[in-house]
Amino acid sequence: MNIKFLSTRLLFFNHSRVNRFLPHPFRFSLFYLFPRFLSDTSSSKPLKILLDNSFVGLREKSGYYLDKTHFISKIEDLEVRAILSLRPRRFGKTLFLSTLLSYYDIKDKVRFKQLFGDLYIGKNPTPLASSFLVLKHNFSGIRINSTYENFVEAFYESLNADFSRFMYRYKQELGEYFYDFNKKSKKNALANFKDILNAVELSGHKLYVFIDEYDAGMNEALKNESIFQSLKDRNKNEDASVRCKIKSIDDSFKQFFSHLKDACNMGIACVFLTGVTPVVLSEFTSGFNISEDLATEKEFWDLYGFKKSEVELLLDKALGNSLSDVKERLITWLKEENDGYFFHPKQPEGIFNTARVLYCIKKFMKQKEELGDSSDSSVILNTLLDISSDPNTLPSQTTLDLIVNNPLGKSxxxxxxxxxxxxxxKHVKQRFRLTNIRELAIDRTPLLSFMFYTGALTYKPGSYELQIPNNIARREFIAEALKIYDWKEEDQMSIRRCLQILEGEDNIEPFCRFIEKVLLAPLKDNSVVHSNEEALKQAFMSALILTLRADIEPEFQLSFQSSNYGGKAIDLVKTSTEKRIAIEFGNIKIREINFNENLINWQRATQVSRSLLEKSEDEILDLEILDYNRNSSTIREFLENKIKKCNDYLPPLKNRNDAKLKSMFIVLRVGLHRLISRRVYCFNK
Structure with a gap:
């Protein structure tokens, strides 16, 4: 046994009540291979799934608790005083924080066996168990309003409430250094915090600070355009009162985390923070750079969430040992809906979202009561799956809005x-600054990283590519994207009919009319001046994807024998049932057309562009083109030249062995709103 290592480890925490020469308890090093060892799977206990994030509450009420306590010793072995633990929403962060709080709380020493006796850490406790005074904060309740007025007051009020509970909880342990907090409650909360740190140090104890949702302030600022813009710009010409209010927000967070950092460096305190994103609130938490981030460490890939074997055991407890074929199909369904989170590209398997799995299994148990004596597996399966969807989104609404309203996010x-x-x-970005969050539209890497941390994307197993983890995440983002376009159910039905006509009759006209009406007609800002082929292609892609027709390939590469066509890519190819539909796009801006007036003003340009919707196709084709670089005098001539080029691309498309070319089209946008299409090729005609 490495006595030197043990001594160093315990001296690091320097706790007077801990015997630094206690040997390490035996730890079963292969526990991760045996999920039954980790989970509460006692057949004598009925399964009780409670919506409770309190560790003590779950244990006292005999609620289901997935044992993750073997990670406690792993975290201690890191020998750092500040831990940052990140995961997307509803993965069980608050419950694990509550577990740590009870494990280290000196007040829970008398009931340690009751709370932890049957868990891994209860059988293998570390010397630091039940040896701290613990202080808990939750920043999720702090609100920032549009005029900044209440933030500092709410922040201080929240801190003071937590400080008051702390002082009276540990009155006996603090002894002569306890003071009547209520008499000082009007004192600045940051000064109160400093007094608490002094009292803890003088009493000979150590402090463990737990902060749940440490990044909640960022989410609030993101929702508040006024505050965000002020933080982002730092405009010297800004109103003095506004600058003063921003500074008060800055100072509040800075001083709190500065005191916390000093306490850590002096050996008085340890810190455990949970959150979603690794935010460097440079405006807020300046200097708090001492935390160890567990988010992407391979060793902690399953700190939160369920593994497949754990879901299977939970289903056994919920439905009994029979119905094996039904449970197998339920596992498949749960996997498609809730699994697929890879927080490290080399983790051995995907992780299920904790809250979603528990929600579904609790619903399964309720549905089972309605089965009666039925033995038909298909009836049983359909009955069990006849459950309402979980109303809570995984990424927060703020995060969803931020992503789907971001042009790069939509792409x-x-x-x-x-x-x-x-x-x-290589890796996801490790830190974000608040003032950079909404600049993610110009930088792909941090936006991908932001989407990774919020659960919108996850690692593709075995690689550093990202993907959408599961069906639920996919549906949530489709639903949010539909809100952007203000699509109703009838719109989706209409476009599905258009796609049926496109695939069945090789007719793209109904699809073009839908794009005109729903996606192009509402456009009215200066995009009329800057319209291009890429924007048109994106509109078609959005329509296809948002109807779950996700079998499209933008920039479909062709291989030509002749070097004259090397590197050519077809704008958009849709593949279904081993048949391809190819679409090439063209775009003529409104200012490139001769209307006998100078369309400098974009409002007037929009009016003229919309007027093209009322003109016949022949009238539009006969319009004169002013841009001589187009090598065409009229729109008709431009379209004919596009058709000739497409005919040159047909041979390599038709000769591919992986799928047959069914049809090929040209879609030309004239101005911003009018589309003209031509079928260049059809296999059957």
Whole structure:
């Protein structure tokens, strides 16, 4: 046994009540191979799934608790005083924090066996168990309003409430250094915090600070345009009162985390923070750079969430040992819906979302009561799956809005929904600054990383590419994207009919009319001046993807024998049942057309562009083109030249062995709103 290592480890925490020469308890090093060892699977206990994030509450009420306590010793072995533990929403972070709080709380020493006796850490306790005074904060309740007025007051009020509970809980342990907090409650909360740190140090104890949702302030600022813009700009010409209020927010967080860092460096305190994103709130937590981030460490890949074997054991407890074929199909369904999270590319298997799995299994148990004596497996399966969907989204609504309203975010989601590879240079970005969050539209890597941390994307197993983890995440983002376009159910039904006509009759006209009406007609800003082929292609891709027709390939590469065509890519190819439909796009801007007036003003340009919707196709084709670089005098001539080029691309498309070319089209946008299409090729005609 390495006595030197043990001594160093315990001296690091320097706790007077811990015998630094206690040997390490025996630890079963292969526990991760035996999920029954980790889970509460006693057949004598009925399964009780409680919606409770309190460790003590679950244990006292005999609620289901998945044992993750073997990670406690792993975290201690890191020998760091500040831990940052990140995962997407509803993965069980708050419950694990509550577990740590009870494990280290000196007040829970008398009931340690009751709370932890049957868990891994109860059988293998570390010397630091039940040896701290613990202080818990939850930043999720702090609100920032549009005028900044209440933030500092709410922050201080929240801190003071936590400080008050702390002082009276540990009155006996603090002894002569306890003071009547209520008499000082109007004192600045940061000064109160400093007094608490002094009292803990003088009493000879150590402090463990737990902060749940440490990044909640960032989410609030993201929702608040006024605050965000002020933080982002730091405009010297800004109103003095506004600058003063921003500074008060800055100072509040900075001083709190500064005191916390000093306490850690002096050996007085340890810190455990949970959150979603690795935010460097440079405006807020300046200097708190001492935390160890567990988020992407391979050793902690299953700190939160369920492994497949654990879900199987839970289903056994919920439904009994029979119905094996039904349970197998339920596992498949749960895997498609909730599994697929890879927080390290080399982790051995995907992780299920904790809250979603428990929600579904609790619903299964309720549905089972309605089965009666039925033995038909299909009836049983359909009955069990007849459950309402979980109303809670995985990424927060703020996060969803941030992504789907971001032009680059929409592009990434389109690629992800189409199962295109989303490549990272190496790893996800480890830190974000609040003032950079909404600049993610210009930088793909941090936006991909942000989507990874929020659960919108996850690692593709075995690679540093990202993908959408499961069906639930896919549906949530499709639902949010549909809100952007203000699509109703009838719109989706309409476009499905258009796609049926496209695939069945090789007719793209109904699809073009739908794009005109739903996606192009509402456009009215200066995009009329800057319209291009890429934007048109994105509109078609969005329509296809949001109807779950995610079998499209943008920039479909062709291989030509002649070097004259090397590197050519077809704008958009849709593949279904081993048949391809190819679409080439063209775009003529409104200012390139002769209307006998100078369309400098974009409002007027929009009016003229919309007027083309009322003109016949022949009238539009006969319009004169002003841009002589087009090598065409009229729109008709431009379209004919596009058709000739497409005919040159047909041989390599038709000669591919992987799928047959069914049809090929040209879609030309004239101005911003009008589409003209031509079928260049059809296999059957």
């Amino acid at each position: 990434i989601l389109s690629e992800a929904l189409n199962q295109s590879p989303l490549k990272l240079e």
